[in-house]
Amino acid sequence: MSHEAVISDAHAAYVRRISDNMAEVDLLVPDMHCAGCMQKIERGFAATIAVDSARVNLGNKRVHVRFYSSRSTLEGLIERLSDIGFEATPFSAEMAGSQHDKAARSLLLAMAVAGFAAANIMLFSMSSWFGFDMQGETRTLFHWISAIIATLAIAYAGRPFFRSAFAAIRVGTMNMDVPISLAVLLSLFSSMYEASVGSSHVYFDAGVMLLFFLLIGRYLDQLMRAKAGQAAGNLLALQAVPATVIDEGGSHHVMPAEQVEPGAAVMVATGMRVPVDGSIIEGNSEIDSSLVTGETMPEAVGVGDKVFAGTLNIAAPIKVQATSGGDKTLLAEIVRLMEAAEQGRGKFVRIADRLARAYAPAVHLLAAFAFAGTWWWLGDAHEGLIRAIAVLIITCPCALGLAVPVVQVVASGRLLRGGIFVKSGDALERMAKVDSMVFDKTGTLTLGRMTLENAEDISEHDMALAAALGRSSNHPLSLAVAGALPCEGLPEFDQINERPGEGLIGTRMGAEYKLGKREFVGVDCPDAAVGPELWLVEPGREPVQFIFSDALRPDVAETLKQLSNMGIKLHLLSGDRISVVAEVAETLGLSHWQGEVQPQDKIAYIEALKADGQTVAMIGDGLNDAPALRAAAVSMSPSSAADVTQTAADFVFQGDKLTPVVETLHVSRRTHGLVIGNFGLALGYNIIAVPLAVLGFVTPLIAAIAMSASSLVVSLNAMRLRFDGSK
Amino acid sequence: MNILVLLIPVALLLGLIGLGAFFWALRSGQFDDLDGAAHRILMDDEEPKE
Numbered sequence: 041m042s043h044e045a046v047i048s049d050a051h052a053a054y055v056r057r058i059s060d061n062m063a064e065v066d067l068l069v070p071d072m073h074c075a076g077c078m079q080k081i082e083r084g085f086a087a088t089i090a091v092d093s094a095r096v097n098l099g100n101k102r103v104h105v106r107f108y109s110s111r112s113t114l115e116g117l118i119e120r121l122s123d124i125g126f127e128a129t130p131f132s133a134e135m136a137g138s139q140h141d142k143a144a145r146s147l148l149l150a151m152a153v154a155g156f157a158a159a160n161i162m163l164f165s166m167s168s169w170f171g172f173d174m175q176g177e178t179r180t181l182f183h184w185i186s187a188i189i190a191t192l193a194i195a196y197a198g199r200p201f202f203r204s205a206f207a208a209i210r211v212g213t214m215n216m217d218v219p220i221s222l223a224v225l226l227s228l229f230s231s232m233y234e235a236s237v238g239s240s241h242v243y244f245d246a247g248v249m250l251l252f253f254l255l256i257g258r259y260l261d262q263l264m265r266a267k268a269g270q271a272a273g274n275l276l277a278l279q280a281v282p283a284t285v286i287d288e289g290g291s292h293h294v295m296p297a298e299q300v301e302p303g304a305a306v307m308v309a310t311g312m313r314v315p316v317d318g319s320i321i322e323g324n325s326e327i328d329s330s331l332v333t334g335e336t337m338p339e340a341v342g343v344g345d346k347v348f349a350g351t352l353n354i355a356a357p358i359k360v361q362a363t364s365g366g367d368k369t370l371l372a373e374i375v376r377l378m379e380a381a382e383q384g385r386g387k388f389v390r391i392a393d394r395l396a397r398a399y400a401p402a403v404h405l406l407a408a409f410a411f412a413g414t415w416w417w418l419g420d421a422h423e424g425l426i427r428a429i430a431v432l433i434i435t436c437p438c439a440l441g442l443a444v445p446v447v448q449v450v451a452s453g454r455l456l457r458g459g460i461f462v463k464s465g466d467a468l469e470r471m472a473k474v475d476s477m478v479f480d481k482t483g484t485l486t487l488g489r490m491t492l493e494n495a496e497d498i499s500e501h502d503m504a505l506a507a508a509l510g511r512s513s514n515h516p517l518s519l520a521v522a523g524a525l526p527c528e529g530l531p532e533f534d535q536i537n538e539r540p541g542e543g544l545i546g547t548r549m550g551a552e553y554k555l556g557k558r559e560f561v562g563v564d565c566p567d568a569a570v571g572p573e574l575w576l577v578e579p580g581r582e583p584v585q586f587i588f589s590d591a592l593r594p595d596v597a598e599t600l601k602q603l604s605n606m607g608i609k610l611h612l613l614s615g616d617r618i619s620v621v622a623e624v625a626e627t628l629g630l631s632h633w634q635g636e637v638q639p640q641d642k643i644a645y646i647e648a649l650k651a652d653g654q655t656v657a658m659i660g661d662g663l664n665d666a667p668a669l670r671a672a673a674v675s676m677s678p679s680s681a682a683d684v685t686q687t688a689a690d691f692v693f694q695g696d697k698l699t700p701v702v703e704t705l706h707v708s709r710r711t712h713g714l715v716i717g718n719f720g721l722a723l724g725y726n727i728i729a730v731p732l733a734v735l736g737f738v739t740p741l742i743a744a745i746a747m748s749a750s751s752l753v754v755s756l757n758a759m760r761l762r763f764d765g766s767k
Numbered sequence: 768m769n770i771l772v773l774l775i776p777v778a779l780l781l782g783l784i785g786l787g788a789f790f791w792a793l794r795s796g797q798f799d800d801l802d803g804a805a806h807r808i809l810m811d812d813e814e815p816k817e
Binding site for chain 1 (some may be wrong): 771775778779781782783786789790793798799801802803804806809810811816
């Protein structure tokens with residue numbers, strides 16, 4: 041098999057062939073945010089002869105590329121993007137398991153048809169309601185035109201409801217769609233009968249309008265889920281790290297990490313994530329495993345040392361021999377723990393579903409009662425049927441169907457503007473009930489990256505030298521030094537070499553400068569290092585010490601205080617050393633804390649809190665937190681977290697601040713309040729309208745007004761969340 | 768009242784054209800990226816050729 045053939049094999053799932061020399065692919069680019077990024081990417085591709093067209097979708101952060109497969113490969117395209125400055129991952133909807141887009145689109149089409157039909161039928165209904173001098177024949181004509189439009193519209197737009205109602209009845213259960221389907225179909229058929237006998241009361245408009253309002257609710261709900269699914273799908277795609285396998289002949293093949301066989305030799309370049317669990321067979325480097333273990337400092341590794349999938353190789357290229365895969369990898373162990381924890385979570389029943397279980401039977405009983413009662417009381421079966429239909433239409437959960445989705449869409453929109461992604465639809469409901477929060481330390485309360493502590497003790501000259509040296513390395517301490525100064529105006533070095541695990545050597549105008557560990561630069565200083573440190577040595581001058589620490593997020597203290605004011609009990613669990621955790625807990629005034637905890641211990645801790653009757657939210661970022669995130673009732677993670685962890689979390693927040701936790705809790709509680717309020721409004725409306733319907737006072741006009749009014753009130757109520765207390 | 772024979776089909780036809788336009792817009796992907804379109808207007812045109 042040739043080199044190209046292997047590559048196209050590995051990525052065949054992503055690339056769709058359109059013709060002999062044309063192919064299409066979707067690339068996921070998580071870092072694009074603005075018009076500038078869109079333009080850079082589209083222009084960048086337009087300037088490439090291999091690319092026919094490229095179109096950015098900012099909504100889901102994907103680029104659709106159509107290219108000449110004879111002139112470029114998928115790897116070529118990704119390389120082109122990285123030249124422009126963007127990391128990209130091939131994406132395929134099938135592989136990420138997202139089928140949401142299609143469902144949302146067909147709901148939108150149904151909604152458009154129902155809306156069109158409702159508006160046009162209303163045109164005819166209005167004229168027959170208010171056209172008092174209308175002749176009988178004209179009215180009958182209008183009724184029949186309405187009947188044709190309504191039949192077509194209901195046949196098309198009612199399908200989602202009919203299908204679900206039919207499925208429920210077939211297995212002998214009830215859901216909200218049963219009364220909806222009944223009301224729509226009954227109103228259609230009875231109105232046809234009324235029209236054929238020339239009566240003046242027809243319900244064509246009510247039936248179609250009902251569908252229209254309910255479809256709006258369904259569509260919003262679907263949109264929410266599609267967004268959540270998209271976020272999850274994007275994260276899954278990012279997880280697919282390609283592995284560069286070296287075969288016996290010495291040639292390199294790129295393939296998905298899952299396809300690497302145990303025993304294969306894998307090349308891991310500097311700055312890449314290790315794709316498989318294995319042991320090093322060639323090269324010395326440093327491994328940053330902060331996302332896996334929560335340990336802040338990188339670890340020096342050499343031949344024979346074990347490395348784990350998901351860790352970052354920061355210093356030098358290494359060759360890794362994959363060890364036996366299967367269920368023995370660290371990642372598989374974490375996933376197994378996650379699944380076990382998920383089962384312990386118990387099934388959360390959404391508030392709307394709980395209501396529907398009681399509501400649907402009640403509505404049917406009421407309608408049957410209205411029919412039987414009228415028949416018995418007035419001896420008029422026809423009048424009974426009309427009242428039963430009126431009851432079904434009036435009680436039909438228009439406002440109920442909108443009550444939850446509208447609030448949730450407004451809430452997640454508001455959170456999104458604050459840089460918080462809501463990843464699952466019912467997360468807001470679960471968050472509202474939380475009374476305890478468990479925090480991880482590294483990367484959650486702290487920033488998870490090194491910052492320079494003693495910048496004021498260091499002269500400008502030394503700072504510039506260290507920054508210029510540090511720029512050439514990926515080591516967290518080098519990045520911290522380099523990040524302390526802007527890139528311009530730094531001294532130029534002729535040559536810089538990195539010694540993995542030790543430091544950097546730079547030559548400038550014949551002199552040799554060193555930046556690194558104290559042993560490396562040859563400092564013999566008695567005081568022991570308090571934390572991570574670097575030394576800079578310039579020929580003929582005193583060595584300079586740089587001290588670092590993993591700084592707390594800037595607003596931690598304030599945020600934790602706000603949370604405890606909101607009645608939340610705070611806990612700190614960390615995999616880091618006990619002494620470090622104790623210090624952080626003391627600084628922040630946290631009385632419940634534990635250090636050196638394993639993933640299993642975190643789950644046990646959360647289970648204990650749950651057994652104590654508390655609803656727990658877990659906030660963490662490490663791979664070791666992922667099982668605990670699943671065990672908790674609801675979970676959050678920063679966007680700097682490990683991919684698996686972000687997939688496990690219900691909310692993902694961006695930025696260096698911790699305030700999003702407070703904002704999420706606040707919005708969730710407000711959402712819960714508004715949802716309950718909306719249910720109250722919808723039920724209150726039913727309590728007034730149902731007796732009127734049973735007694736036969738509801739005309740088609742009143743039904744139409746009542747239905748739209750209640751839906752409007754519920755939507756407007758939800759909009760209050762947009763403006764309330766936003767900063 | 769004979770004018771109704773003309774007006775009703777005209778009203779329905781106009782409505783249908785609107786519906787058809789919406790279907791077309793949806794099918795041709797105009798609703799796929801709701802955020803991008805807002806930014807696209809800020810992008811400059813191609814540089815004029817010299």
